[in-house]
Amino acid sequence: MTRSVIVLLLAASLDYWIGDPWGWLHPVQVMGWLISHFSQWIIHTLYRPWERRLAGIGLGLGLIIGSGMAGWFIVLAANWFHPWVGIGVESILLASCFAGRSLRNAADDVVQPLTDGKLEPARSRLRQYVGRDTDKLTAPEMFRAVLETIAENATDGVTSPLFYAIIGAFFPIVGSSPLALAYKAASTLDSMIGYRREPYTDLGWFSAKLEDYLTWLPCRLTVITLALLSGKPQKVWSLCCRDATSDPSPNSGWSECAYAAILGVQLGGTNWYQGVAKYKPLLGDPVEPITPTKIDQGLQLTRYCCLIWLVIAIAILEISHLFPSLYIWHQNQILSPSPIPSAIKPATRMPTQTIEILSPEELRRTVTRLASEVIERAGDVSKLVLLGIYTRGVPLAKLLGRQIEMLEQKSVAVGAIDITFYRDDLDQIGVRTPAKTEIYCDLSGKIVVLVDDVIYSGRTIRAALNAVNEYGRPEVIQLLVLVDRGHRELPICPDFTGKQLPTSRDEQVKVYLQDFDGRDAVELIKVF
Numbered sequence: 362m363t364r365s366v367i368v369l370l371l372a373a374s375l376d377y378w379i380g381d382p383w384g385w386l387h388p389v390q391v392m393g394w395l396i397s398h399f400s401q402w403i404i405h406t407l408y409r410p411w412e413r414r415l416a417g418i419g420l421g422l423g424l425i426i427g428s429g430m431a432g433w434f435i436v437l438a439a440n441w442f443h444p445w446v447g448i449g450v451e452s453i454l455l456a457s458c459f460a461g462r463s464l465r466n467a468a469d470d471v472v473q474p475l476t477d478g479k480l481e482p483a484r485s486r487l488r489q490y491v492g493r494d495t496d497k498l499t500a501p502e503m504f505r506a507v508l509e510t511i512a513e514n515a516t517d518g519v520t521s522p523l524f525y526a527i528i529g530a531f532f533p534i535v536g537s538s539p540l541a542l543a544y545k546a547a548s549t550l551d552s553m554i555g556y557r558r559e560p561y562t563d564l565g566w567f568s569a570k571l572e573d574y575l576t577w578l579p580c581r582l583t584v585i586t587l588a589l590l591s592g593k594p595q596k597v598w599s600l601c602c603r604d605a606t607s608d609p610s611p612n613s614g615w616s617e618c619a620y621a622a623i624l625g626v627q628l629g630g631t632n633w634y635q636g637v638a639k640y641k642p643l644l645g646d647p648v649e650p651i652t653p654t655k656i657d658q659g660l661q662l663t664r665y666c667c668l669i670w671l672v673i674a675i676a677i678l679e680i681s682h683l684f685p686s687l688y689i690w691h692q693n694q695i696l697s698p699s700p701i702p703s704a705i706k707p708a709t710r711m712p713t714q715t716i717e718i719l720s721p722e723e724l725r726r727t728v729t730r731l732a733s734e735v736i737e738r739a740g741d742v743s744k745l746v747l748l749g750i751y752t753r754g755v756p757l758a759k760l761l762g763r764q765i766e767m768l769e770q771k772s773v774a775v776g777a778i779d780i781t782f783y784r785d786d787l788d789q790i791g792v793r794t795p796a797k798t799e800i801y802c803d804l805s806g807k808i809v810v811l812v813d814d815v816i817y818s819g820r821t822i823r824a825a826l827n828a829v830n831e832y833g834r835p836e837v838i839q840l841l842v843l844v845d846r847g848h849r850e851l852p853i854c855p856d857f858t859g860k861q862l863p864t865s866r867d868e869q870v871k872v873y874l875q876d877f878d879g880r881d882a883v884e885l886i887k888v889f
Contacts, residue, residue: 364448364801365530366675368537371452372459372526373671377664380462388428388457388542392549395424400553404560413563421550421568429543436536437803444774444802451538455526458541460518461667464511465660471507472653475500494633504651508659509628512620513613515663516580517548523667524579527674533799547572573611580612584619586666591623600645607642614644621645623662624655681797718844718862718870719883727859728757731841732764734857739808744836746774746804750813750825751796756876757843758812776800778811783824804833810857814872816842819851844883846870 381387403416432454440447467490474482483503484495491506498506522541529540547568554561555569588597600622601615608614608629621628625648629641649655719727739745742765749758755777762775779796811825822840829838841857846864860883862870869886873879 363678363799364444365533365537366678367448368451368455369526369530369671369675371448372455372537373523373667375452375456376459376461378462379456380466381457388432388454389545389549392424392428392546393553396420396550396553400561400564403564410563413560414566417554417564418567420554420564421547421571424550425543425546425571428546429539432539432542433536436538440801441803441805447802451536454538455541458522458526458538458545460514460522461663464514464518464663468507468511468656468660471503472656475503476653492634494635497633501651504653504656505628505630508620508624508626508651508656509617511656511659511663512617512628515620515659515666516576516583516612516616519663520583520666520670521548521576521579523670524582525575527670530674530678533797533801544575547575576612580615582670583666584615586669587619587623587662590662590665590669593623597622604642604644608644614642618644620659620662624651624658625649626651626655714887716885716887717882718885719860721881724843724881724883727843728760728764731843731857731859732761732768735761735810735839735841736765736769738839738856741808742769742771742773744806744808746776746800746802746807746809746835748776748778748800748809748811748825748829750811750821751777751779753814753872753874753877754812756874757814757872759876760874761812761841774802774807778825778828780821780824780828783827785820785824798828800832804829804835807833807835808837808839809835810839810841812841814842814874815844815846815870816840816853816855817846817848819849819853822853823851843872844870 399420407413407416436447436451439450471483471487484498487503487506488495490510522544525540525544526537529535529537550568551572554565556565584601588594591597601618605614605618617628621644627643627645627647629643631638631640736742747758747762749755758775762773765773777799779798839856842855843859844862845855845858846862867888871884873882875881
């Protein structure tokens, strides 16, 4: 199971079972404090519309980028202590971006006194969660307010942060929590200053527009998922197309309309804000009244939607992790230079001879010896990080990691590094798709062992060294290769070598590994 999958599962579980612990400092509180102080300074210092617009853009971009970077550095610092500390911290940060449990608690807080017929306590509690006047609301109107809050915040507070967390999971160098925190900052900006009334008209213009754009795609995906869940996707979608477009918000109308269509209720109507009536378009058809059961069903729809997204994302992440050959197939087959037209292809192939250099048993013994040498050189295997260089360096590193763990009865960090953007021959090999670099800890102070199957000119290792430097300053970087075939063009020498194999330049060395190729062998191909 990859780190990204563990973080997603832990964060979702934390939000479902615990939510936001009362009294703990929450990232949104910090964001709100910053927004409040900076916006008040802007309002009392800048008076021209264009000045406030520019300041609003600066505040919006600064908080969004700053929140993402703060999350990234916090996780990086936690990883410095231990990878599992980093996973725990990132999971907690990510869980703070989800509002699923908070929505459920808020709904229960209002619905409980309503079902007991206690209207005044219900009005008082509802006032904490909605902006409308609650003093004269009837029970049906309060039920509507609760369901509208659930339907609108399902997108802003649950599925949209989850969407960006999933996107971040596919880019381990970024991570899930920084992207989710960045979106949370955009959402908080919109809720605090994204109004069309003074003094926020110009100040909050950018934040409101940006949040609309960032929420547009996850909102539509939420509607599509809910429509499929309902078993009547065509009806739900047609109702959304009929009613949601009349809502002034490009996103909340769609989200609310989807819930209304699935539950068979009607949302929208007249609300009062500080004594001023405001009419919202009616969404859905009033087939049934809004009841506590409908509210529970709405919360359940949100949970099911998130669960489906998580299952799909985790499946894709695990498949891409278990079968790295998919990356290489895509790299070599899809985006490789166009083949030579058949009319000008050579008519005959050069004769070749295949010689077995290492049998399966010999290869396994070689790997065991290399693992022992690495242990002896390192001393403390807890500081070891084995980094496989794509392609076959990755399964070789995993094989070595398992062997070291078996010999030492201690876990060893194993990762993968892609060197695509550090190569000096991109103009010769054509367009390549980068594979996924998997480094889950700060490499500073670590004993990094670069692992590759065959060393030839040394240029691949040079590129790998440059790539490693992006992830910290290791205590030492060592090189392990299964086969050294000579012909070096750079002054690079392996620290650990499985087999010295003198070759000519027109010969090829092929390494086959069970995890990648289905068999173990090293072969020399002679061309005549």
